[in-house]
Amino acid sequence: MNKILKYIIVSIIIVSYTGCTDDFENINTDPNSIPERSLEQMNNDIGAPFTPMFLNVINITPAWNYQLQQGVIGDVYSGYMTPPTPFAGNINNMTYSLIDGWNEFPWNNAYNNVMPFALKIKTIVNERSNPPTEFIHLANIIKVSAMHRVTDIYGPIRYTKFDDFATTGEYDSQELVYNTFFNDLKIAIDGLKDLETSQLFAPFDLSAFGGDITKWRKYANSLRLRLAMRVVKVDPTLAKTQGELALASDAGFLESNSDDMKIDGGFPNPILEISSSWGDIRMSAEMESILEGYNDGRKERYFKPATDEDLAGAYKGIRMGIDITAKTQYGEYSGVGKVVEKGTVQWMSASEVWFLRAEAALRGWAGAGDAKTHYETGIKTSFSQHNVDGSATYLADNTSTPKDFVDVLNPANNIAYPSDVKIAYNNAGTNEEQLEQIITQKWIAMFPEGQEAWSEFRRTGYPRIFPVVINNSGGKIDTDIQIRRIDFILGERNTNTANVEQARTLLGGPDNGGTRLWWDIAGGNF
Structure with a gap:
């Protein structure tokens, strides 16, 4: 089954399931809901x-x-x-x-x-x-x-x-x-x-x-x-x-x-959203040191080249816990990739x-x-x-x-x-x-x-x-x-x-x- 379709179906089931009441059998069945017995059978x-x-x-x-x-x-x-x-x-x-x-x-x-x-x-x-x-x-x-x-x-x-x-x-x-x-x-x-x-x-x-x-x-x-x-x-x-x-x-x-x-x-x-849409996460200094030092081909899957024109498309990371005054300082460094x-x-x-x-x-x-x-x-x-x-x-x-x-x-x-x-x-x-x-x-x-x-x-x-x-x-x-x-x-x-x-x-x-x-x-x- 297609995963997205499966998620939609299960989400609908959750809504129906959590909406059941303790005296469900004693009240009229909502024609738009899934009967409790059917839920159990499936x-x-x-x-x-x-x-x-x-x-x-x-x-x-x-x-x-x-x-x-x-x-x-x-x-x-x-x-x-x-x-x-x-x-x-x-x-x-x-x-x-x-x-x-x-x-x-x-x-x-x-x-x-x-x-x-x-x-x-x-x-x-x-x-x-x-x-x-x-x-x-x-x-x-x-x-x-x-x-x-x-x-x-x-x-x-x-x-x-x-x-x-x-x-x-x-x-x-x-x-x-x-x-x-x-x-x-x-x-x-x-x-x-x-x-x-x-x-x-x-x-x-x-x-x-x-x-x-x-x-x-x-x-x-x-x-x-x-x-x-x-x-x-x-x-x-x-x-x-x-x-x-x-x-x-x-x-x-x-x-x-x-x-x-x-x-x-x-x-x-x-x-993907945090890195590409918000620009709130970038490659770390350690990833740069290790992947670049090893000339590791996975870096091109893990990260994107920096967009900062001074870095000429290099893979560039940021050290954690440093003095950052504005997002623009390091914001064009390598985001997360494919x-x-x-x-x-x-x-x-x-x-x-x-x-x-x-x-x-x-x-x-x-x-x-x-x-x-x-x-x-x-x-x-x-x-x-x-x-x-x-x-x-x-x-x-x-x-x-x-x-x-x-x-x-x-x-x-x-x-x-x-x-x-x-x-x-x-x-x-x-x-x-x-x-x-x-x-x-x-x-x-x-x-x-x-x-x-x-x-x-x-x-x-x-x-x-x-x-x-x-x-x-x-x-x-x-x-x-x-x-x-x-x-x-x-x-x-x-x-x-x-x-x-x-x-x-x-x-x-x-x-x-x-x-x-x-x-x-x-x-x-x-």
Whole structure:
């Protein structure tokens, strides 16, 4: 079914579904509405709540919601993009003056449009005499997709008790949340095994999977490997156990570009509007340093040449956290390119999974295979994803390194790239050197999914993200250590005060952007 048509149909179903009343059977049926019995017969009562979930894991519309959920948090802190706009007089997230009104969106999208609908699906399915359990499993996979982003922004969150009205406001430690994620994914992967031929979900699936349960199992298992790697420094035993479960699973992994987890809600990619229409996002300094230094052909898919006549069509980025007085200063630098012009939003790519497998091999996990092979497959898969030639030449390059960044308008923003990490895989390198290669290439391949890239930077320290020049945090965030999380949102602090206070004790530090998350361990990266 055409994705746009599917979205329209499901949207109509939601309107009809949410308009039902408790005494529907006892009143006259509106001839223009869809009877409740028909909704149940078509599984629309269960399927309809999936649409807001799909649209809000990474918000698709409106674009300003995406900008606040991800654009001025993960996208900038990952070193992917930088606004040329001096929002709030340049006293904003980019200069570490965290704005409460901006930073509530990741939380509110999840708790208004993901968690309640996952609970609704579970409730409806459990009321059926012959329950289609695949809907619960799929809802849980989407829920984990959303909530691991939320916990990786704030730390402790409300998760395990969300279906208990008396305790729904209580926060879990991030350790408990991650252990619950692993359990939720295991149950879903195992539960969907005997349902791989089911087509019941197809009419409601806004992903590229089209209701294919086999691909949903691959995605859930790939997500398990991602989360296993996230906790590798804080709990290496848990990481290894969960990683090896993923590696041994018959569910398999996302392996080819046809497996990529992408969402199409019938709207343009929000980054396209933010970059092209509003001019509010541009290439980062790090992207310029790495892509130009490597002469990486993906730069022509990721970004557009600068329109500033003095730059002669070069690919030019902006360093984050600098003195910007007007949008006109850097507004004609490189905007985001064809990577966002297909109208889909990427949750996870096959190339990312190859790099996860490369790191698993580097760490010696059972069943992981060979690190160099997976690393090279990840690069080849990324090149293929973006229709870029020359991967063989690129993989053989053992001399190119990221270039130093030069701000042609203000030399005070110049900075040398603090590493000579190369492209050709170095089997003879230390574990740390090989890890830097893997994560640097993974970072390139995951673009433009900045939230995951920021999480991986915090976990590993790679690639080398430039520190801000202007730090307006008032000492709360160390310029060199960089930002580690976002404060608990103002709405929770005002209305769920006692539970927020308890959550603060779970942080292990003050409720500000300088406090590390549970899995974010300082010290040796490998």
